[in-house]
Amino acid sequence: MILQAQIPYDLSQMKPLPGIAPLDPADWLQVDDAFAPQMEERARLLREVRETVLGIEPEAMPAAQELLEVVLAHLPGGYTRDGEQVTRPDGVVVTLDRGDPMGTLGVLVQEDLCLLQKRGDEHVLTGAVLxxxxxxxxxxxxxRPLSIIHVPIPEYDDNIGRRVQRLFDGVQQGRPLMRVNRLFHDDPLLHQPVPRRSNNDRAAPETAPYLRSERQCLLRLPETRAVVFSIHTYVVRRGPETL
Known part of the structure; x- marks a missing residue:
């Protein structure tokens, strides 16, 4: 079981979708108290079920390689770099592999990282380590495009879909954005790829023993113009004071 001690932001006043706020680029990538066990789990998943947690279209490789360089330029405190090797805050050394940028990113930072690129009227998910x-x-x-990716989410209607697409169109280089969500879970497992059977197939907020929250960020890559959607996952055990 991998848990954080707390979620480092206030979830008491949840904003309606899309719930976006500006983000200081220096605060994009995070290191928290579950860093070492989460990174160990990421390495295991990439080793044992890589095809489940990593996907990339050949056309997305330039964007993925650019994303690796952008992440290297924004590594938070606790990382050190010596040429083509990066030492993580937990002491693990990662050798950079630009031929496998998403795989490298998967064992380099805590965030899951998705690449979305504009095709026609919509942004399409072209690569990810999830x-x-x-x-x-x-x-x-x-x-698949955003309109398909978000099915089935009951709150994600056509109006929200249009607003989110405009949001992706409007993300500006050097001005990232952030939102958070709140999910109630009966199981603290981090890797939960099985889709819900229906929109009612959710843990009861009143009794669920775990609270899961995703810190989701959007930023624009300067060269390929791809949009990066990053996800930092927190899971905590609920107490009397936990929403």
Whole structure:
């Protein structure tokens, strides 16, 4: 069981979708108290079920390689770099492999990372390393547009869909955005790729023993113009004071 001691932001006032706020680029990537066990789990998943947690279209490789360079430029405190090797805050050394940028990113930072690129009127998921999904499978979403990716989410109606697409269109380089969500779970497992059977197939908020929250960020890559959707996952045991 991998849990954080707490969620480092206030979930008491949840904003309606899309619930976006500006983000300081220096605060994009995070290191928390579950870093070492989460990273160990990411490495295991990439080793044992790589095809489940990593997917990329050949056309997305330039964006993935650019994303690796952008992440390297934004590594938070606790990382050190010596040429083509990066030492993580837990002491593990990662050798950079630009031929496998998403795989490298998967063992380099705590965030799951998705690449979305504009095709026609919509952004399409063209690549991702997604070790900690909450009720969705990467294989079901890769190469699909936003309008399909978010089905079935009851709150995600046509109006929200149009607003989210405008949001992706409007993300500006150097001005990332952030939102958070709140999910009630009976199981603290981080890797939960099995989709819900229906929109009612959710843990009861009143009795669920665990609270899961995703810190989701959007930023624009300067060269390929792809949009990066990053997900930092927190799971805590609920106490009397936990929403």
């Amino acid at each position: 070790c900690f999904p909450a009720g969705w499978r990467l294989a079901d979403k890769i190469s």
